[in-house]
Amino acid sequence: MKKMLVVIALAVVSFANAQKGTVLVGGSVGYSSHNVSNRGNDSKESVFNFSPRVGYQFNDNWTVGGEFTVATAKEEFGNNENKINNFALGAFLRYTLPLNQTFSVFADLGAGFQNQKDEVYNGFVTTTAKADGMYVGITPAIFINVKKGFGLNFNIGGLGYSALSYEHNGPDVNDFSFSFGKAFNIGISKNF
Template structure:
């Protein structure tokens, strides 16, 4: 089996704040592309995700705000194609614990509404499935202050739970995800 080629571009830009009464603006953007061979068939998959976030730091250690996520993926195998779109709109609460002037630990709780749309093209036949539900997740991270408030954010996964109910008596999905160490994200931030 050929080795899977995965290109991931993830740029997280987060403007974390160190004082009460400041605004947090941040987000992430990601892209991955994969091509694999199954027998005589080549399968191509492309994914894109954009997740903006805005918050207000109401206490030296606490921030509350809104978050969103917009995702899109396309998988093609021969004449068959599957397009999958996701949307999440919710709120977050972040607790930051400074360890020293260089390092801070933060944990973030996010929850909200999510929706999915799956469109499948199998030759001349097209099917569409739509669903919505809720999500909740906890993500720990480490902030490293590099110079003059510029720094890096590191997280290695989190704990997530979500539900999706599809329309027209479709299936109901419940997902519990514990992925510490399974994912790794690096972000750039600015404290001001």
């Protein structure tokens, strides 16, 4: 099954000439869509997320900051519809290693709280389930300094874990992801 994935990433990173005491502002926006048409059994799936971040570079290699994510996923098939809304709030720690004036490598470690609301409509009745939990992840990346602190960021996935516990004796969901080579994100950044 092929999916068309469109990712627009605006991620903030430090750059080779970064100085302590600077502020990083940025984030990411992502969208994906998947449509299947099969003799009247059509299905549509779409996912959207928005993840802004703000950080403070307290020395030439270390940055600490806050992040949050708002995401929604919707799947339609026949008269049925599934909708998932997710909100996450957390912090990140970044270590940057300058290789030269143009290139740097960095790794982000992020962790925080998340909640999720699932709505399932089966053509007659809507069922709602709510869950709370946590997430943690690490993402290595490369930064290319283009001009005066503006640059491009590239990553090809990361390592992550999330846990959700549903209300009213619902299930506990644990998700481990290893996405190296399965994701590709490009972003621009600026250090203020």
